[in-house]
Amino acid sequence: MDTTETQDGPTPESSDGLPHTHVPQANRRWFYFLPLVVLAVLAVLFTVGLSNDPRILPSELINRPLPEFSLEALPNRGRPLTSEDVKGDVTLINIFGSWCVACLQEHPVLRAIAQEGFVKIHGVDWREKDPRNGLAWLRKHGDPYDRIGLDPDSKLAIDLGVTGAPETFVVDAGGVVRYKHIGPITPQAWAEKLKPLITDLRKGTP
Amino acid sequence: MIRRLLVPLALTCTLFWGVLASPAGAVLPDEQLNDPALEARAREISAGLRCVVCQSENIDGSNAELARDMRIRVRELLVEGKTNDEVLQYMVDRYGDYVLMTPPFKASTYLLWFGPVLILILGGIGVRSYYRGRTKSEAASGGGRGLSPEERRRLDALLVDDDTMNSDGNGDSKA
Numbered sequence: 001m002d003t004t005e006t007q008d009g010p011t012p013e014s015s016d017g018l019p020h021t022h023v024p025q026a027n028r029r030w031f032y033f034l035p036l037v038v039l040a041v042l043a044v045l046f047t048v049g050l051s052n053d054p055r056i057l058p059s060e061l062i063n064r065p066l067p068e069f070s071l072e073a074l075p076n077r078g079r080p081l082t083s084e085d086v087k088g089d090v091t092l093i094n095i096f097g098s099w100c101v102a103c104l105q106e107h108p109v110l111r112a113i114a115q116e117g118f119v120k121i122h123g124v125d126w127r128e129k130d131p132r133n134g135l136a137w138l139r140k141h142g143d144p145y146d147r148i149g150l151d152p153d154s155k156l157a158i159d160l161g162v163t164g165a166p167e168t169f170v171v172d173a174g175g176v177v178r179y180k181h182i183g184p185i186t187p188q189a190w191a192e193k194l195k196p197l198i199t200d201l202r203k204g205t206p
Numbered sequence: 207m208i209r210r211l212l213v214p215l216a217l218t219c220t221l222f223w224g225v226l227a228s229p230a231g232a233v234l235p236d237e238q239l240n241d242p243a244l245e246a247r248a249r250e251i252s253a254g255l256r257c258v259v260c261q262s263e264n265i266d267g268s269n270a271e272l273a274r275d276m277r278i279r280v281r282e283l284l285v286e287g288k289t290n291d292e293v294l295q296y297m298v299d300r301y302g303d304y305v306l307m308t309p310p311f312k313a314s315t316y317l318l319w320f321g322p323v324l325i326l327i328l329g330g331i332g333v334r335s336y337y338r339g340r341t342k343s344e345a346a347s348g349g350g351r352g353l354s355p356e357e358r359r360r361l362d363a364l365l366v367d368d369d370t371m372n373s374d375g376n377g378d379s380k381a
Binding site: 061153155160 | 227258259260262275276278279298299300301336339
Protein backbone atom coordinates (compact mmCIF):
# COMPACT_ATOMS: atom_id res chain seq x y z
CA MET A 1 0.00 0.00 0.00
CA ASP A 2 2.65 2.47 1.03
CA THR A 3 4.81 1.88 -1.95
CA THR A 4 1.97 2.27 -4.46
CA GLU A 5 0.80 5.48 -2.83
CA THR A 6 4.17 7.15 -3.06
CA GLN A 7 4.35 6.12 -6.70
CA ASP A 8 0.91 7.36 -7.69
CA GLY A 9 0.78 10.50 -5.54
CA PRO A 10 2.69 12.92 -7.73
CA THR A 11 1.14 11.78 -11.04
CA PRO A 12 0.70 14.64 -13.53
CA GLU A 13 -3.03 13.88 -13.82
CA SER A 14 -4.01 14.93 -10.33
CA SER A 15 -2.00 18.15 -10.39
CA ASP A 16 -3.23 19.01 -13.89
CA GLY A 17 -6.82 18.63 -12.81
CA LEU A 18 -6.82 21.87 -10.85
CA PRO A 19 -5.93 24.45 -13.53
CA HIS A 20 -8.39 22.85 -15.95
CA THR A 21 -11.32 23.28 -13.62
CA HIS A 22 -10.21 26.81 -12.71
CA VAL A 23 -10.46 28.37 -16.17
CA PRO A 24 -14.14 27.65 -16.92
CA GLN A 25 -15.07 28.71 -13.40
CA ALA A 26 -13.55 32.15 -13.95
CA ASN A 27 -15.50 32.33 -17.24
CA ARG A 28 -18.69 31.37 -15.53
CA ARG A 29 -18.30 34.03 -12.85
CA TRP A 30 -18.27 36.59 -15.66
CA PHE A 31 -21.38 34.86 -17.02
CA TYR A 32 -23.33 35.61 -13.84
CA PHE A 33 -22.98 39.35 -14.51
CA LEU A 34 -24.36 39.04 -18.02
CA PRO A 35 -28.03 39.58 -17.03
CA LEU A 36 -26.99 42.71 -15.15
CA VAL A 37 -25.13 44.00 -18.20
CA VAL A 38 -28.13 43.25 -20.45
CA LEU A 39 -30.44 45.01 -17.99
CA ALA A 40 -28.17 48.07 -17.93
CA VAL A 41 -28.09 48.26 -21.73
CA LEU A 42 -31.89 47.91 -21.94
CA ALA A 43 -32.36 50.56 -19.24
CA VAL A 44 -30.29 53.03 -21.25
CA LEU A 45 -32.13 52.18 -24.49
CA PHE A 46 -35.54 52.55 -22.88
CA THR A 47 -34.64 55.77 -21.11
CA VAL A 48 -33.57 57.33 -24.39
CA GLY A 49 -36.33 55.73 -26.46
CA LEU A 50 -39.25 56.49 -24.17
CA SER A 51 -38.26 60.08 -23.52
CA ASN A 52 -38.47 60.75 -27.26
CA ASP A 53 -41.82 62.22 -28.22
CA PRO A 54 -43.04 60.08 -31.14
CA ARG A 55 -45.17 63.00 -32.34
CA ILE A 56 -42.13 65.08 -33.13
CA LEU A 57 -41.15 63.95 -36.60
CA PRO A 58 -38.23 65.48 -38.41
CA SER A 59 -39.61 67.60 -41.23
CA GLU A 60 -38.76 66.62 -44.77
CA LEU A 61 -39.07 70.26 -45.76
CA ILE A 62 -36.14 71.68 -43.80
CA ASN A 63 -33.79 73.56 -46.14
CA ARG A 64 -36.14 73.02 -49.05
CA PRO A 65 -38.19 75.73 -50.74
CA LEU A 66 -41.75 76.13 -49.54
CA PRO A 67 -44.11 74.41 -51.99
CA GLU A 68 -46.09 76.75 -54.18
CA PHE A 69 -49.58 77.42 -52.98
CA SER A 70 -52.38 79.92 -53.27
CA LEU A 71 -54.93 79.91 -50.48
CA GLU A 72 -58.20 81.78 -50.35
CA ALA A 73 -58.54 84.53 -47.79
CA LEU A 74 -60.61 84.19 -44.67
CA PRO A 75 -63.84 85.93 -45.73
CA ASN A 76 -64.38 89.46 -44.39
CA ARG A 77 -60.90 89.70 -43.00
CA GLY A 78 -58.24 90.56 -45.52
CA ARG A 79 -55.86 89.43 -48.19
CA PRO A 80 -55.31 85.84 -49.29
CA LEU A 81 -52.05 83.94 -48.71
CA THR A 82 -49.81 82.67 -51.49
CA SER A 83 -46.27 81.30 -51.47
CA GLU A 84 -45.08 84.59 -52.99
CA ASP A 85 -46.29 86.55 -49.96
CA VAL A 86 -43.81 84.84 -47.69
CA LYS A 87 -40.72 85.95 -49.58
CA GLY A 88 -38.65 89.06 -48.87
CA ASP A 89 -38.08 88.64 -45.15
CA VAL A 90 -38.05 85.88 -42.59
CA THR A 91 -41.65 84.98 -41.74
CA LEU A 92 -43.55 82.52 -39.63
CA ILE A 93 -46.32 80.36 -41.04
CA ASN A 94 -48.60 79.15 -38.29
CA ILE A 95 -51.07 76.31 -38.82
CA PHE A 96 -54.13 76.80 -36.64
CA GLY A 97 -57.87 76.24 -36.47
CA SER A 98 -60.73 77.37 -34.28
CA TRP A 99 -61.30 73.71 -33.38
CA CYS A 100 -57.77 73.31 -32.09
CA VAL A 101 -57.44 73.46 -28.31
CA ALA A 102 -53.65 73.67 -28.24
CA CYS A 103 -53.83 76.65 -30.62
CA LEU A 104 -55.78 78.58 -28.02
CA GLN A 105 -53.05 77.79 -25.53
CA GLU A 106 -50.46 79.12 -27.97
CA HIS A 107 -52.46 82.19 -28.95
CA PRO A 108 -51.25 84.67 -26.26
CA VAL A 109 -47.65 83.94 -27.27
CA LEU A 110 -48.41 84.66 -30.94
CA ARG A 111 -50.13 87.91 -29.97
CA ALA A 112 -47.11 88.93 -27.92
CA ILE A 113 -44.84 88.18 -30.89
CA ALA A 114 -47.08 90.22 -33.19
CA GLN A 115 -47.11 93.11 -30.73
CA GLU A 116 -43.36 93.00 -30.48
CA GLY A 117 -43.34 93.51 -34.27
CA PHE A 118 -40.24 91.34 -34.61
CA VAL A 119 -41.53 89.08 -37.37
CA LYS A 120 -44.60 88.72 -39.55
CA ILE A 121 -46.87 85.78 -38.77
CA HIS A 122 -49.02 84.37 -41.55
CA GLY A 123 -51.80 82.02 -40.60
CA VAL A 124 -53.14 78.91 -42.29
CA ASP A 125 -56.64 78.27 -41.03
CA TRP A 126 -56.65 74.49 -41.34
CA ARG A 127 -59.75 72.30 -41.73
CA GLU A 128 -62.19 75.00 -40.68
CA LYS A 129 -65.67 73.51 -41.17
CA ASP A 130 -67.08 76.98 -41.63
CA PRO A 131 -64.75 79.96 -42.28
CA ARG A 132 -67.02 82.06 -40.05
CA ASN A 133 -65.85 79.97 -37.09
CA GLY A 134 -62.29 81.06 -37.78
CA LEU A 135 -63.25 84.71 -37.93
CA ALA A 136 -65.31 84.49 -34.75
CA TRP A 137 -62.43 82.78 -32.98
CA LEU A 138 -60.02 85.57 -33.98
CA ARG A 139 -62.52 88.27 -32.94
CA LYS A 140 -62.80 86.65 -29.56
CA HIS A 141 -59.16 85.85 -28.84
CA GLY A 142 -57.32 88.49 -30.87
CA ASP A 143 -55.73 88.39 -34.30
CA PRO A 144 -51.92 88.23 -34.48
CA TYR A 145 -51.79 87.31 -38.18
CA ASP A 146 -50.70 89.33 -41.19
CA ARG A 147 -52.35 87.24 -43.90
CA ILE A 148 -54.57 84.21 -43.41
CA GLY A 149 -55.25 81.50 -45.97
CA LEU A 150 -57.90 78.81 -45.75
CA ASP A 151 -56.92 75.17 -46.11
CA PRO A 152 -60.21 73.31 -45.69
CA ASP A 153 -59.15 69.97 -47.24
CA SER A 154 -55.52 69.77 -46.05
CA LYS A 155 -54.06 70.52 -49.51
CA LEU A 156 -51.29 72.71 -48.11
CA ALA A 157 -51.13 70.80 -44.82
CA ILE A 158 -50.21 67.57 -46.62
CA ASP A 159 -47.68 69.41 -48.83
CA LEU A 160 -46.08 70.79 -45.67
CA GLY A 161 -46.10 67.42 -43.93
CA VAL A 162 -48.31 68.75 -41.14
CA THR A 163 -49.32 66.12 -38.58
CA GLY A 164 -51.39 68.30 -36.27
CA ALA A 165 -52.08 71.83 -35.15
CA PRO A 166 -50.48 74.03 -34.11
CA GLU A 167 -47.32 73.84 -36.16
CA THR A 168 -45.13 76.76 -37.10
CA PHE A 169 -42.68 77.01 -39.98
CA VAL A 170 -39.82 79.48 -40.09
CA VAL A 171 -39.32 80.53 -43.71
CA ASP A 172 -36.32 82.62 -44.74
CA ALA A 173 -36.32 85.61 -47.10
CA GLY A 174 -35.73 83.35 -50.09
CA GLY A 175 -38.79 81.24 -49.32
CA VAL A 176 -36.79 78.29 -47.97
CA VAL A 177 -38.15 76.45 -44.93
CA ARG A 178 -35.55 76.58 -42.15
CA TYR A 179 -37.33 75.23 -39.10
CA LYS A 180 -40.54 73.57 -38.02
CA HIS A 181 -41.90 73.95 -34.53
CA ILE A 182 -44.38 71.23 -33.55
CA GLY A 183 -46.99 72.03 -30.92
CA PRO A 184 -47.70 75.34 -29.18
CA ILE A 185 -44.90 77.90 -29.15
CA THR A 186 -44.07 78.53 -25.50
CA PRO A 187 -42.53 81.85 -24.35
CA GLN A 188 -39.40 79.85 -23.66
CA ALA A 189 -39.30 78.29 -27.15
CA TRP A 190 -39.75 81.75 -28.64
CA ALA A 191 -37.00 83.36 -26.58
CA GLU A 192 -34.51 80.52 -26.75
CA LYS A 193 -35.06 78.96 -30.14
CA LEU A 194 -37.19 80.88 -32.62
CA LYS A 195 -36.14 84.46 -31.99
CA PRO A 196 -32.37 83.74 -32.10
CA LEU A 197 -32.94 81.65 -35.23
CA ILE A 198 -34.75 84.50 -36.97
CA THR A 199 -31.95 86.91 -36.00
CA ASP A 200 -29.36 84.49 -37.39
CA LEU A 201 -31.32 83.98 -40.61
CA ARG A 202 -31.57 87.76 -41.14
CA LYS A 203 -27.83 88.12 -40.63
CA GLY A 204 -27.04 85.21 -42.90
CA THR A 205 -29.25 86.11 -45.84
CA PRO A 206 -27.63 88.49 -48.35
CA MET B 207 -81.73 31.92 -17.15
CA ILE B 208 -82.08 32.69 -20.84
CA ARG B 209 -82.41 36.34 -20.04
CA ARG B 210 -79.23 36.23 -18.00
CA LEU B 211 -77.34 34.80 -20.98
CA LEU B 212 -78.84 37.19 -23.46
CA VAL B 213 -76.99 40.30 -22.29
CA PRO B 214 -73.46 38.84 -22.49
CA LEU B 215 -74.35 37.28 -25.83
CA ALA B 216 -75.52 40.59 -27.22
CA LEU B 217 -72.39 42.31 -25.91
CA THR B 218 -70.15 39.70 -27.50
CA CYS B 219 -71.95 40.09 -30.81
CA THR B 220 -71.57 43.87 -30.80
CA LEU B 221 -67.92 43.48 -29.93
CA PHE B 222 -67.27 41.09 -32.80
CA TRP B 223 -69.32 43.15 -35.17
CA GLY B 224 -67.27 46.19 -34.19
CA VAL B 225 -63.98 44.39 -34.73
CA LEU B 226 -65.01 42.99 -38.09
CA ALA B 227 -66.63 46.14 -39.36
CA SER B 228 -64.01 48.70 -38.33
CA PRO B 229 -61.44 48.21 -41.11
CA ALA B 230 -63.89 49.15 -43.83
CA GLY B 231 -65.70 51.74 -41.71
CA ALA B 232 -63.22 54.55 -42.25
CA VAL B 233 -63.54 54.87 -46.03
CA LEU B 234 -66.79 56.74 -46.60
CA PRO B 235 -68.82 56.26 -49.79
CA ASP B 236 -68.27 59.86 -50.93
CA GLU B 237 -64.50 59.28 -51.00
CA GLN B 238 -64.63 56.22 -53.21
CA LEU B 239 -63.76 56.26 -56.87
CA ASN B 240 -66.20 55.02 -59.51
CA ASP B 241 -63.56 52.87 -61.18
CA PRO B 242 -63.39 49.67 -59.08
CA ALA B 243 -59.85 48.85 -60.24
CA LEU B 244 -58.58 52.30 -59.28
CA GLU B 245 -60.47 52.16 -55.99
CA ALA B 246 -58.87 48.79 -55.21
CA ARG B 247 -55.44 50.29 -55.85
CA ALA B 248 -56.30 53.23 -53.62
CA ARG B 249 -57.29 50.83 -50.82
CA GLU B 250 -54.06 48.92 -51.24
CA ILE B 251 -51.92 52.07 -51.13
CA SER B 252 -53.85 53.47 -48.17
CA ALA B 253 -53.26 50.27 -46.22
CA GLY B 254 -49.52 50.90 -46.53
CA LEU B 255 -49.62 54.53 -45.43
CA ARG B 256 -49.46 55.48 -41.77
CA CYS B 257 -51.95 57.87 -40.23
CA VAL B 258 -49.56 60.53 -38.95
CA VAL B 259 -52.03 61.67 -36.30
CA CYS B 260 -52.79 58.26 -34.80
CA GLN B 261 -49.37 56.72 -35.57
CA SER B 262 -50.14 53.01 -35.18
CA GLU B 263 -52.95 52.89 -37.69
CA ASN B 264 -52.95 53.04 -41.47
CA ILE B 265 -54.95 55.75 -43.20
CA ASP B 266 -57.32 53.20 -44.72
CA GLY B 267 -58.62 52.25 -41.29
CA SER B 268 -58.37 55.59 -39.54
CA ASN B 269 -61.21 57.95 -38.79
CA ALA B 270 -58.88 60.90 -38.29
CA GLU B 271 -59.72 63.86 -40.51
CA LEU B 272 -56.18 64.19 -41.80
CA ALA B 273 -56.24 60.49 -42.72
CA ARG B 274 -59.41 61.13 -44.72
CA ASP B 275 -57.76 64.04 -46.53
CA MET B 276 -54.74 61.85 -47.27
CA ARG B 277 -56.98 59.09 -48.64
CA ILE B 278 -58.64 61.62 -50.92
CA ARG B 279 -55.24 62.89 -52.06
CA VAL B 280 -54.16 59.32 -52.83
CA ARG B 281 -57.23 58.92 -55.03
CA GLU B 282 -56.67 62.27 -56.76
CA LEU B 283 -53.13 61.23 -57.61
CA LEU B 284 -54.33 57.89 -59.00
CA VAL B 285 -56.91 59.66 -61.17
CA GLU B 286 -54.07 61.88 -62.45
CA GLY B 287 -52.45 58.64 -63.67
CA LYS B 288 -49.72 58.19 -61.05
CA THR B 289 -48.41 54.69 -60.36
CA ASN B 290 -48.64 53.10 -56.89
CA ASP B 291 -44.96 53.75 -56.25
CA GLU B 292 -45.28 57.37 -57.32
CA VAL B 293 -48.15 57.90 -54.91
CA LEU B 294 -46.17 56.35 -52.04
CA GLN B 295 -43.14 58.47 -52.97
CA TYR B 296 -45.35 61.57 -52.98
CA MET B 297 -46.25 60.96 -49.35
CA VAL B 298 -42.67 60.00 -48.38
CA ASP B 299 -41.46 63.31 -49.88
CA ARG B 300 -43.78 65.12 -47.48
CA TYR B 301 -43.80 62.98 -44.35
CA GLY B 302 -40.62 60.93 -44.62
CA ASP B 303 -40.19 57.16 -44.42
CA TYR B 304 -42.24 57.25 -41.24
CA VAL B 305 -45.42 57.48 -43.31
CA LEU B 306 -44.82 53.98 -44.69
CA MET B 307 -46.23 51.17 -42.55
CA THR B 308 -43.38 48.91 -43.73
CA PRO B 309 -39.98 50.54 -43.25
CA PRO B 310 -37.98 50.70 -46.48
CA PHE B 311 -34.92 48.50 -46.98
CA LYS B 312 -31.90 50.79 -46.99
CA ALA B 313 -28.61 51.48 -45.21
CA SER B 314 -30.18 53.30 -42.25
CA THR B 315 -32.65 50.48 -41.61
CA TYR B 316 -30.32 47.47 -41.97
CA LEU B 317 -30.08 47.15 -38.20
CA LEU B 318 -33.88 47.09 -37.99
CA TRP B 319 -34.18 44.35 -40.60
CA PHE B 320 -31.18 42.22 -39.65
CA GLY B 321 -31.21 42.95 -35.90
CA PRO B 322 -33.41 40.00 -34.86
CA VAL B 323 -31.41 37.51 -36.97
CA LEU B 324 -28.18 38.97 -35.59
CA ILE B 325 -29.38 38.56 -32.01
CA LEU B 326 -30.45 34.97 -32.77
CA ILE B 327 -27.01 34.13 -34.18
CA LEU B 328 -25.20 35.78 -31.27
CA GLY B 329 -27.45 33.94 -28.82
CA GLY B 330 -26.78 30.65 -30.60
CA ILE B 331 -23.02 31.21 -30.43
CA GLY B 332 -23.34 32.09 -26.75
CA VAL B 333 -25.34 28.97 -25.91
CA ARG B 334 -22.96 26.76 -27.92
CA SER B 335 -19.82 28.10 -26.26
CA TYR B 336 -21.48 27.80 -22.84
CA TYR B 337 -22.29 24.09 -23.31
CA ARG B 338 -18.92 23.39 -24.89
CA GLY B 339 -17.17 24.96 -21.93
CA ARG B 340 -19.24 22.90 -19.56
CA THR B 341 -18.52 19.51 -21.18
CA LYS B 342 -14.83 20.43 -21.36
CA SER B 343 -14.65 21.29 -17.70
CA GLU B 344 -16.53 18.12 -16.83
CA ALA B 345 -14.03 16.09 -18.86
CA ALA B 346 -11.12 17.87 -17.21
CA SER B 347 -12.40 17.20 -13.70
CA GLY B 348 -12.65 13.51 -14.54
CA GLY B 349 -16.45 13.41 -14.50
CA GLY B 350 -16.60 12.27 -18.10
CA ARG B 351 -14.20 9.29 -18.05
CA GLY B 352 -14.65 7.62 -14.68
CA LEU B 353 -12.08 7.35 -11.89
CA SER B 354 -8.34 7.16 -12.18
CA PRO B 355 -6.74 3.99 -10.69
CA GLU B 356 -5.52 6.01 -7.70
CA GLU B 357 -9.00 7.48 -7.06
CA ARG B 358 -10.54 4.03 -7.26
CA ARG B 359 -8.07 2.70 -4.68
CA ARG B 360 -8.86 5.55 -2.29
CA LEU B 361 -12.57 5.02 -2.74
CA ASP B 362 -12.19 1.27 -2.12
CA ALA B 363 -10.23 2.03 1.03
CA LEU B 364 -13.03 4.30 2.28
CA LEU B 365 -15.66 1.64 1.54
CA VAL B 366 -13.65 -0.96 3.43
CA ASP B 367 -13.43 1.40 6.44
CA ASP B 368 -17.17 1.84 6.29
CA ASP B 369 -17.73 -1.93 6.24
CA THR B 370 -15.57 -2.47 9.30
CA MET B 371 -17.47 0.32 11.11
CA ASN B 372 -20.74 -1.34 10.18
CA SER B 373 -19.59 -4.70 11.50
CA ASP B 374 -18.69 -3.02 14.80
CA GLY B 375 -22.28 -1.95 15.12
CA ASN B 376 -21.48 1.80 15.04
CA GLY B 377 -22.50 2.24 11.41
CA ASP B 378 -25.23 4.82 12.14
CA SER B 379 -23.02 7.28 13.91
CA LYS B 380 -20.37 9.18 11.96
CA ALA B 381 -17.17 9.67 13.83
